[in-house]
Amino acid sequence: MMTAPAAWADVTAGQVWADFKGYMEGFGYSITAEEAQDAGRLTVTGISMTMQMPEDAGTATFEAPDMSFTDNGDGTVSVTMPEMSTLDFAVDAEDEGDVSGTIDYGQTGFAMTVSGSPGDMFYDYSADEMSVALSSLAVEGESVQIDTAQFTIRDMQGQSTVKLDDLRRVAQRMTMGALAYELDMVSPEDDGGRLTMKGELTSPEFDGTLATPLEPLDSDDPNAMIEAGMAVDGGFTHSGGRTEFRFVEEDDAVEGTASSESGEVSVRMDAGQMGYTLGARGLNLRAESAELPFPVELAMAESLLDFTVPVTPGEEPQDFGLTLTLGDFTMSDMIWQMFDPAGQLPRDPATVALDLKGKARLDAPLMAPETMESDEAPGELRELSISSLIVRLAGAELTGVGDFTFDNTDTTTFDGMPRPEGALDLRLVGGNTLLDTLVNMGMLPQEQAMGARMMMGLFAVPGDGEDTLTSKIEVNEAGQVLANGQRLR
Template sequence: MKSIRHSAIIAAVLCGTTATADVTAQQVWDNWTDQMEVYGQGFSTSGEDMSGDTLTISDVKIEMSDDEASVSANLGDIMLVENGDGTVTITVPDNYPIELNFSPEYGDPSAVNLAVEHEGMVLNVSGDPEAMVYDIKADRYAISVDSLEGQAGEEVELKDAMFAMIDLAGTYSVKTDNLTRIAYAFNVGALDIDVLFNEIGGDGIVSANADLADLDMFANIATPIDMDMEAEMPPFVDGLALEGGYTFGAVSYAFDIDVDGEAASGTASVDHGSLGFDMDIDGIAYVGESHDINISMLIPEEIPFPLDVSMGKYGFDFQIPLSQGEGGPRDARLAFDFTDLAVSDAIWNMADPQNILPRDALTIALGLDAQVTPFFDFLDPAQQEAAMMSDIPGELNGAQITELTVRGAGAEITGEGAFTFDNSDLETFDGLPRPEGQVNFAINGVNGLVDKLIQMGLIPEEEAMMPRMMLGMFATPVGDDMLTSTIEVNSEGHLLANGQRLR
């Protein structure tokens, strides 16, 4: 719960004005202060003055804190101008400071002084008390570290630390019915991150740079109107729901570290990728992927040659139901893939100096779908104790292997299959629901791989006899070092391999 609260606080401070709004200047300001009070924080000002169509809030300061950290932002004067067409334009200073103070339970206090700067920022507010919309544009919005104090400042000398968004545009809206519904969608043409630290009293240096293009972000958040931000359990049972994600274009990253006689440098790049998440009382979904990944590193004191790694794609997909739903089985999913993972010859030579193994790229991919019946709503505090005390919190009704691929070093294993489960029969398989279905495998090049591992001395020839015998028992030859296998559980609970009963 604390992480949700911290995220909301940080967003409010950095955006400076992205809270809620109405169609008049006073309503904009009142609604903003009301939203901040939800987080248990607030403003201090030296006064408010309405002159003509402009409301000026003088010396605005936001202060937020918890047991170990505090945030203080001095925004200066904010002007809210009524445009005469039901909209309000908000103007904040083009730069203002933020101070972060940390007082950890263990360790010395420290402080970080930030500066926020923006160029060409325009913020217009429209809508009505029940549906409010912000339209935001900025040529550049940057946050930089001005100085470090306390323990942080004693360890390193700050030279540069800056995070900048270029060509920012988006909308932010708030609607209130039985819940407060926040939605935003932003596009950033480019992100630029630069970091440079020097070692105090030495020659050490830490530098890093990252650039990212075409970042698109969105989120939809529903919260109870009087949500308790200090509650131990997030109120999903009362309607709290979160969904969001982002897509991005080309990413490049470089770093150089040389501290205490130890050095490392490297670069990384990604062509494009995405991430999405969804969480509410019904469950969690989390999916992401990145394409055309390249990493190069040099650690001269540890490894005398560059480490080069590339990957065609990396992805994952998780879907976990957490409630009983409206009856009947719920969908679940677990999937991941590492596609075309390749390393440089220098790395291959460490494991295979005689170049015996084919140096194909490695692919590992698994996709599992399932249908399950939860017996509880696991995010409902009233049901959590019963769920924890239950021996069986739900049923597995079906499972499908939608993808199975292991490919590399001249060998490949693929598979697919599906099973249903009879939860009324817990005896046939010793307390597990009885499955029925089959899975089919294609196994190519495995005997050749075993021969090469024997040639390399990694497997003694006598120890290779057992896996070869197992392949002979469970697989059928269909070509030169090509095997197939069908593992089946029939309606009587018999386990068969290629039609031969094993159980």
């Protein structure tokens, strides 16, 4: 009785192979292979995976490397693959031309052990090095010259769990010592152009979950996939990256380096919301060309794009949001010298940041093909809050916050737009000083500066500090627009 639970938790080689097939078939692949069983070892050869492309545009076929599954005698299974293998692919796309090629797959010190039980498996894997390289590519039978297109992972460790209930649920975490990439290709336009790129990311990590229906997915209809239970929540991070690049076209060449101290990419999507995050810190770019008298050097302390939108219709308004940050942007003194040789403009770091939140009622599935192809709005905007607005540049700073609601029964007051009601508070520091400096530099004509001051006088009033203006823009329930209590509309 005491040993029975261990026996129940065993997995066999055939069950692990069946789990792999089920995972790929859930994404719409049709799989054929030859299986040979011998003394606790299952060898699978001639693995072919075919998928029908969206909108009946053709098929994509992948010939995968051989795999072997060995029962270890303790209820676990070891999975092995050749140290060097190839993956052939062919895409037969109607009206787009055929694409085919070969990917070389290499690994050193790869080990994978699967444990658990059918419907609840745990994968533990590692590798000293893994590489994927595109060795050949042909479009409509014509070869495309790609001398190098490869990425390599070193010191990889990972764990995955696969659970089956009403869905296939996968949770995965993977760490790497480094991810290197290299590209060297000739321009397909046959104009003599050539692009070379080489770089590396330090300590990349991936952590995420995926839920997919047990039945094959219909890739033609993303909304049907979501309604069937598909959900994704995962992110990729790294602790530093560097890229060297060179692009040659005719007699000109542009080359340089780009680097960052850290970065992240994440995606999340389910029946409730869809969102993306793309961010980096410590960005630096240096580029030079024969057509430029000096190198171009740019830097940014932080960049961030994050947005969330609802995807499933409902009677009640749902949350959405957008955050955009371009923080502490700087450029080299050589670039400043081009338009400000006397150093009249402050060279403080520049920042643009916006944080929006709101509510909207979605009347149609956002990811449904008919919604994406329609020119009509899929719902109604109900609320919008500007949590933060910052524009800081050349010694001037504009900040603001505001809140608005929208009456969708009135689309005539503002010519087709639902009538807003609310207020936006703005504050400008250093605006007049910046105008004076631009006029003295000859970059802004006096009459244009005068027009800008008249506009500021119309919309703003003096604030509580030197060279400070404030403005309160309101839209009331009657559709009137007021600036600091003065009616403009």
